[in-house]
Amino acid sequence: MDSNSILEEIKNQNRFVYKKFFEDTYKELVHYANSYLFDQSWSEDIVQEVFIHIWEKADTLQVKTSLKGYLYAMVRNRCLNFLKTLKITDDAKALDMQSMISSDYNLEFFSDEDLKIIHHQLLKAVEGLPSKMQQIVKMRFIENYKYVDIAEELGVSVNTVKTQLQRAKSKIAQQMAIIIALLIAQ
Known part of the structure; x- marks a missing residue:
């Protein structure tokens, strides 16, 4: 199933597709978040927040690339925002x-x-x-x-x-x- 189809199904509140998508991408997104946060628990929390956001806001999402790329960008941004709240910055990128x-x-x-x-x-x-x-x-x-x-x-x-x-x-x-x-x- 391609990104557009998955997003359409999630917009239609198809729990089966959402659950499958979650199971297929959760671990790699947590691993990705952990490369920023170096904390498994925080990484899991952030990825779960992203998936909750996807489920709750599916009908208003404007995904211009792929859904997976969109998720990675959301996880990265939330990790960086979280680090900012801890007063940890990455000024040099x-x-x-x-x-x-x-x-x-x-x-x-x-x-x-x-x-x-x-x-x-x-x-x-x-x-x-x-x-x-x-x-x-x-x-x-x-x-x-x-x-x-x-x-x-x-x-x-x-x-x-x-x-x-x-x-x-x-x-x-x-x-x-x-x-x-x-x-x-x-």
Whole structure:
């Protein structure tokens, strides 16, 4: 069942579809929330709140992408809002940034000022990509779409998505290596 069908069924108060959708996505959303909050209980609470919101407000939701992408964005936003209430901020956007480059660099040794520079340069590198590649990168790393969802949304094959992401990562890595080397050399 595609996102639009699921949302339609939820709007029609179809508890079976809602329950199935919940069961299919709950664990991965809790895992995602936990990457922000580092607390299982809080993560579960936030994801449950999101699902309650979906059920209660289904008839007024304006989902422009996929329902799953919409859920990920809601979970991320609620996690960040929750962290703000605890007076924990991510001014350097290190949480978003780490998802893009964490496999290549260890960012914990950089100062907050250096993280801001790295983040700014990372955004510039992404903005410098060709438009379709840039869109795929943003959908994957910022909106947390899966390869299949990106392919479906853009009308391309999964292999095209993977190829574009690999090329983007290579281009970004080249630029980021220079920036990080300069920061380390300071």
